[in-house]
Amino acid sequence: MSAQASNQPAAAAHAAPYRATKLPDVKLLMWVFLASDTMFFGSLIGTYLAYRNRSLVGPYPQDLFDIPLTTVSTFVLLMSSFLMVLSLHALRQNDLSKFRLWTVGVAVFGAIFLGFQVYEFTHFAHAGLSVHQNLFGTTFFILTGTHGIHVTVGVIWLIGLVIASYKRPTSAKDAVYLEIAGLYWHFVDIVWIVIFTVVYLVEFV
Amino acid sequence: MADTKHSSVMTYVIVALILGVITYIEFALVEYPQAWLGPSWTLFWLVTLSVVKFVMVVMFFMHLKDDDRTYSGFFSSGMFIALATFVGLTAMFILPRAVAATKPANAAAGQAAHAEVPEALLENVRTGGASRTPAQIADTPRPTDRSIEIAAPKAGNDASTYSVTMPETAAATAATQPGATEGEAPQAAAAATETAATETATTETAETETPQTETAAVSWDPDHGTAVFNANCAACHQMNGQGIPAAFPPLAGHAAEVYALDGGRKYLLDTVIFGLQGQITVNGGTFNGVMPAWGHLADGDIADALNHALTAWGEAPAGFTPYVAADVEARRGDGLSAADVHAHREALGLN
Numbered sequence: 001m002s003a004q005a006s007n008q009p010a011a012a013a014h015a016a017p018y019r020a021t022k023l024p025d026v027k028l029l030m031w032v033f034l035a036s037d038t039m040f041f042g043s044l045i046g047t048y049l050a051y052r053n054r055s056l057v058g059p060y061p062q063d064l065f066d067i068p069l070t071t072v073s074t075f076v077l078l079m080s081s082f083l084m085v086l087s088l089h090a091l092r093q094n095d096l097s098k099f100r101l102w103t104v105g106v107a108v109f110g111a112i113f114l115g116f117q118v119y120e121f122t123h124f125a126h127a128g129l130s131v132h133q134n135l136f137g138t139t140f141f142i143l144t145g146t147h148g149i150h151v152t153v154g155v156i157w158l159i160g161l162v163i164a165s166y167k168r169p170t171s172a173k174d175a176v177y178l179e180i181a182g183l184y185w186h187f188v189d190i191v192w193i194v195i196f197t198v199v200y201l202v203e204f205v
Numbered sequence: 206m207a208d209t210k211h212s213s214v215m216t217y218v219i220v221a222l223i224l225g226v227i228t229y230i231e232f233a234l235v236e237y238p239q240a241w242l243g244p245s246w247t248l249f250w251l252v253t254l255s256v257v258k259f260v261m262v263v264m265f266f267m268h269l270k271d272d273d274r275t276y277s278g279f280f281s282s283g284m285f286i287a288l289a290t291f292v293g294l295t296a297m298f299i300l301p302r303a304v305a306a307t308k309p310a311n312a313a314a315g316q317a318a319h320a321e322v323p324e325a326l327l328e329n330v331r332t333g334g335a336s337r338t339p340a341q342i343a344d345t346p347r348p349t350d351r352s353i354e355i356a357a358p359k360a361g362n363d364a365s366t367y368s369v370t371m372p373e374t375a376a377a378t379a380a381t382q383p384g385a386t387e388g389e390a391p392q393a394a395a396a397a398t399e400t401a402a403t404e405t406a407t408t409e410t411a412e413t414e415t416p417q418t419e420t421a422a423v424s425w426d427p428d429h430g431t432a433v434f435n436a437n438c439a440a441c442h443q444m445n446g447q448g449i450p451a452a453f454p455p456l457a458g459h460a461a462e463v464y465a466l467d468g469g470r471k472y473l474l475d476t477v478i479f480g481l482q483g484q485i486t487v488n489g490g491t492f493n494g495v496m497p498a499w500g501h502l503a504d505g506d507i508a509d510a511l512n513h514a515l516t517a518w519g520e521a522p523a524g525f526t527p528y529v530a531a532d533v534e535a536r537r538g539d540g541l542s543a544a545d546v547h548a549h550r551e552a553l554g555l556n
Contacts, residue, residue: 023273031276035283042287043294050298056480056495056543071232075225078258082221085266089214186267190259197231197255204235205248 030180034187037150041191044146045198048139055134059127061203066120073116074196077151080109081189084182094172096165103162103178106185110155117148140199147195150188157181220265227254425527430513433506437499438514446518452494454487457518464515464522466553473515474528474536475546477507483547486556500537504530 021028087102121141129137158181164170231254234247242250264270269277435444438456442448446457463469480498484491499507508528515521541549550556 021275023275028275028279031279035279038280038283038287039290042290046291046294049291050294054495056482057498067232067235071228075228078224078228079221081262081266082217082224085217086214089217183267186262189266190262193255193258193262197251201231201235201251202248204238205244205251 024176026180027176027183030183034183037187041143041146041194044139044143045194048143048199051135051139055136057134059124059129059133059136061136061140061199064124064127064129065200065203066123067200067204069116069120070196070200073113074192076109076116077113077189077192080106080113081186083109084185088175088178088182091170091175091178092172096170099170099178100162100165103158107155107158107162110151110158110185114148114151114155117144117151121145143199144195147188147191150191154181154185154188157184216265220261224258224261227258230254423527423529425509425512425529427509427513427516429505430509430511431517433502433510434513434517437502437506438510441496442514446514448487450490451492454485454490454492456514459487460511460514461519461522461525463553463555464525466555468549468553470526471536472546472549472553473511474507474533475539475541475549477511478533478536479539479541479546480543481546481550482543483550485547485550495543498543504533504537507533 083102083105087099087106090096090098090102124137129140131138131141161178161181231251234242234251238247263280269280441453442456443453446455446460448455460473464473466472476496478498478500481496484493486492502510508530512527515525
């Protein structure tokens with residue numbers, strides 16, 4: 001715990017960016033951001049459900065969704081979260097090469113997930129679904145598109161961390177910066193856990 | 206650091222394995238539906254499993270389990286507001302839809318518009334059929350013959366002399382049977398209404414009857430029209446064209462009024478081919494639902510279903526010329542939206 005550090009303000013100011021909460025500012029900030037992002041996605045998912053089954057013209061979800069395909073992409077995203085915790089663990093052990101390996105792995109898995117999404121969107125567009133086509137198209141593309149943008153930002157962020165580890169000395173003391181990237185990444189994962197069930201699976205129950 | 210307790214790599218591996226297995230179970234529940242489980246329990250387990258995944262990722266991968274409570278506090282408050290938003294959206298958008306038909310105001314408006322519908326029948330509609338026992342439903346008299354006859358145009362007249370003869374119904378027969386028990390009273394009342402309607406139609410037919418000639422008529426098949434209507438339209442508008450108060454507008458009488466308007470003939474076609482969305486008023490009753498587009502039906506089917514709706518429950522509108530397949534085909538090209546059709550409706554002077 002950081003009780004000792006906070007009792008000596010001057011030393012604390014040098015040691016780590018702690019404040020009255022005794023918690024790393026960046027990490028607290030990330031959790032506050034994730035709380036607000038939860039509300040954001042909560043609204044989008046709520047809107048999708050409010051307009052569910054209200055489309056006047058096709059294509060409809062049942063015509064388009066490919067559950068085996070989406071299950072695979074869901075699995076890929078879950079496993080990227082697994083690699084993320086391995087990466088953080090490695091950095092805390094000062095194991096730079098494994099940190100880089102796992103972090104690149106997360107980014108690659110994220111990119112594979114995005115590839116599935118690009119394929120899916122293209123397929124849907126060919127089938128006649130657009131943002132303008134019907135309520136399903138509008139709410140579906142806004143929801144999954146916003147999620148896809150989050151994944152894209154995460155991939156760029158993680159690659160940036162790997163590049164930064166070559167440009168300046170990186171060690172276990174920098175773990176909090178990887179940790180907040182990881183928190184963001186896991187959050188994107190849990191949003192998809194909800195979307196996978198609420199948007200995709202329930203259509204076929 | 207505040208978060209000194211780190212889960213071991215082994216914990217991560219176990220959590221990842223469980224997440225993978227749960228995802229496969231979710232996939233299997235949907236891809237290989239289990240009859241013994243039923244849709245409700247399948248849905249329950251899908252939601253439960255996804256909540257388990259959610260919690261596991263948050264607890265173990267995001268370390269909230271061992272981390273400072275401040276983080277959990279912030280995240281929980283966000284989750285709480287998100288769930289409140291979700292409940293609010295449900296309350297605003299999904300619940301009203303379910304209760305709209307049961308609102309007293311709507312029911313009253315619908316009743317005023319359909320005063321001729323017996324209270325017992327309305328009660329039956331409100332309760333989704335639960336107000337009658339299966340035996341009573343089975344005993345309800347049904348029309349034996351729903352076909353109608355249309356006389357060909359008469360000499361020296363235009364198509365407005367088309368006349369319609371309603372068939373005798375089994376209901377009419379039932380109404381005249383004495384000794385109806387207490388439980389059958391509502392049905393007898395309904396039957397009496399139908400008898401009155403039939404008599405009116407017959408009377409009007411007689412008045413317009415003129416000597417027939419061999420003038421070629423625009424012919425259509427009433428049996429086919431009845432079949433198409435009953436298969437596709439009657440679920441909402443009902444076989445007697447009365448619709449359901451506050452839910453689905455009546456066609457009987459109203460369709461003929463619309464047809465008689467300038468542009469009404471085209472508008473009726475558009476409604477069936479492209480659907481209709483938005484609030485409308487019919488006979489003083491307000492309806493705010495959605496009519497789906499029926500453009501997937503064959504041209505001839507749409508034409509005859511419309512002919513049926515215009516002729517089956519009353520006098521055909523003045524200047525009525527039966528629709529033919531070519532009329533339907535000609536309208537398809539416009540590719541209107543349901544909202545466009547609503548705009549056309551307003552352009553006709555209807556609301």
